[in-house]
Amino acid sequence: MIVARALFADNRRLVLCIAVVLIAGIGLPLLNLLTPPTSALHVPTYVVQLVGKYLCYALLAVAVDLVWGYCGILTLGHGAFFALGGYAMGMYLMRQIGSRGVYGNPLLPDFMVFLNWKQLPWFWQGFDQFWFAAIMVVLVPGLLALGLGWFAFRSRVTGVYLSIITQAMTFALWLAFFRNDMGFGGNNGMTDFKEILGFSIQSGGTRAALCFASALALALGLVVAASVVGSRFGKVLVGVRDAESRVRFLGYRPENYKLFVFVVSAMLAGVAGALYVPQVGIINPGEFHPANSIEAVIWVAIGGRGTLVGPVLGAVLVNFGKTWLTGALPEVWLFALGALFVFVPMFLPNGVVGLWRSRVKRAPARADKTAPLARPAE
Numbered sequence: 392m393i394v395a396r397a398l399f400a401d402n403r404r405l406v407l408c409i410a411v412v413l414i415a416g417i418g419l420p421l422l423n424l425l426t427p428p429t430s431a432l433h434v435p436t437y438v439v440q441l442v443g444k445y446l447c448y449a450l451l452a453v454a455v456d457l458v459w460g461y462c463g464i465l466t467l468g469h470g471a472f473f474a475l476g477g478y479a480m481g482m483y484l485m486r487q488i489g490s491r492g493v494y495g496n497p498l499l500p501d502f503m504v505f506l507n508w509k510q511l512p513w514f515w516q517g518f519d520q521f522w523f524a525a526i527m528v529v530l531v532p533g534l535l536a537l538g539l540g541w542f543a544f545r546s547r548v549t550g551v552y553l554s555i556i557t558q559a560m561t562f563a564l565w566l567a568f569f570r571n572d573m574g575f576g577g578n579n580g581m582t583d584f585k586e587i588l589g590f591s592i593q594s595g596g597t598r599a600a601l602c603f604a605s606a607l608a609l610a611l612g613l614v615v616a617a618s619v620v621g622s623r624f625g626k627v628l629v630g631v632r633d634a635e636s637r638v639r640f641l642g643y644r645p646e647n648y649k650l651f652v653f654v655v656s657a658m659l660a661g662v663a664g665a666l667y668v669p670q671v672g673i674i675n676p677g678e679f680h681p682a683n684s685i686e687a688v689i690w691v692a693i694g695g696r697g698t699l700v701g702p703v704l705g706a707v708l709v710n711f712g713k714t715w716l717t718g719a720l721p722e723v724w725l726f727a728l729g730a731l732f733v734f735v736p737m738f739l740p741n742g743v744v745g746l747w748r749s750r751v752k753r754a755p756a757r758a759d760k761t762a763p764l765a766r767p768a769e
Contacts, residue, residue, distance in 0.1 A: 408700045409610045412449075415442060416606015420599030436595050441714065443602035443670045445707050450609045450663035452690040452702035453616055454656040459688070460697035461620050462652050463632030465550075468557030469660050470684035471564050472532035474674070476661030478568075479531055481581040481674040482515060483524035484592070488585050501583065502576045512574045521588060528665040529658040535560075536657030537650070544646035544653075549635070558681050565679035580675025587669050598670070605666045609703070612659050616699055619652065628652060686728065692735050695742025704743055 419442055423434040451473050458464040485500040499511060517523040539560060543553055571577035590597045619625055630638045631645045638645055668674045677683075686709075694705025709731070716724040735742075 408703055409613055412446065412606050412609050412613075412703070416446065416603045416609075420602045423595060424599055436598050439595075439598050439602050440670050443598070443605045444667060445710050446602070446605035446609050447663045447667040447670070448687075448690070448710050449703040449706040450605070450612045450666075451660050451687050452694070452706040453609070453612050453699060454659035454663065455687050456691045456696055456699060456702040457616050457619070457656045457659070458653055459691060460699075460702075461625065461632060462628045462649055463635075464649060464653065465554045465688070466557045466653075466656075467554045467681065467684045467688065468561040469656070469687055470681070471561040471679055472536065472657040472660035473664035473667070473683070473687075474564070474568075474676075474678035475532045475535065476528045476664030477668040477674040477678055478575060478581075478664075479518075479524055479527040479661070480665035480668045481584075482518040482527075482575075483521060484584040484587060484669060485581050486515070486519040487587065488583070500576070500581065502571075502579065502581075503574075506571060514574070525665075528661050532657040532661035533654050536654045540650045540653040544649045547646070558684065561679055561681050561684055565676055565681070568676040568679060576675065578676065580673060580677075582673040582675075584669060584672060592669055592672070601666065601670050605670070608662055608666055612662070613699060613703075615655070615659070619655065620699070624648070624651075685732070689728065689732055689735070691742075693731065693739070693742055695744030698742070698744045701742045701744035708743075 419434050419439055422432060423436070423439055426433040451469065454472075455466060455469050458466050488500070499508065503511070518527070539556070543556055548556060567573060568575055568580075569578055575581070584592050586592060587597065587601075590600075620628065627638065627643055627648055630643075631648055635645050664678070687706075690705040690709050691702045692705070693701075693709060694703065695701025712727070713724055716727060
């Protein structure tokens with residue numbers, strides 16, 4: 392009942408967004424599977440892969456919007472949660488490559504063989520099972536967010552200081568995962584995946600299934616976010632965002648609300664990273680780069696923070712522009728991204744969705760002004 396109210400009560404755009412996401416996630420892969428490669432209606436596999444990647448980015452943007460748009464926490468570290476979910480999935484995929492029997496230990500990843508490792512590290516145990524990897528995808532980012540949030544929110548760290556802490560966490564993980572002795576592939580990371588759940592990861596059917604799974608995860612992520620922000624809990628979150636001291640004066644404990652939404656958001660980001668890795672075929676420390684977290688914030692700002700629909704729109708638009716510009720004018724993309732980071736807060740503070748809402752509200756007012764005055768009764 393709470394979810395239904397959150398979705399349908401004055402939020403038709405969100406329902407439409409979920410419908411479009413599901414149609415894209417089902418329609419494109421289905422069209423690709425039902426039509427022969429020579430057909431004009433056939434969707435190339437790389438397009439399906441690209442759409443799946445955009446959907447993963449959109450889920451990451453929703454996760455960022457949940458803490459920034461509704462709780463006022465400007466996080467610059469969600470790229471870390473995204474990457475940790477990706478590494479958990481990458482570890483599972485590496486365990487599926489096949490038995491090598493190196494030193495009597497099967498399933499040693501390639502990089503461990505090259506580095507002359509004698510046995511599988513203890514933290515790799517269990518990743519040969521999908522269910523275990525799926526748990527780790529949400530558990531590891533959630534535990535990291537719980538630990539960081541517990542100390543930061545209990546210490547009442549807010550504003551730019553909290554943003555710096557989240558970015559420092561991402562930077563520290565970026566440097567740590569570059570080391571070969573960490574056991575995660577070092578600078579090269581993990582790649583050359585073969586199978587997922589027994590299916591070839593390179594086949595068109597698997598690509599289509601991954602795209603659909605990304606669409607379904609995004610739709611469920613939107614439902615979860617809507618159920619949180621549409622409840623009484625969400626109203627307190629907005630109160631914490633707008634006037635935290637007043638909320639505390641009323642008897643609430645803002646740190647508990649912040650911690651809960653921060654952990655949920657980290658878990659959503661971990662799911663996005665886990666679906667992203669098998670579609671791009673690689674995971675390396677570059678995903679921890681602080682610039683990736685800043686880029687996710689830009690997606691939310693362009694789409695419109697505090698709207699749920701806006702981050703999805705912003706992530707798709709910006710990444711489509713990135714794909715086109717890096718192919719046509721690769722040297723221009725970084726300048727374009729920097730310009731967006733500067734000009735969007737100045738000229739589009741409420742994002743694309745906020746601009747649309749303001750125009751929709753102005754339309755009835757203009758109609759009233761231009762309507763002819765009624766003739767007085769005689």
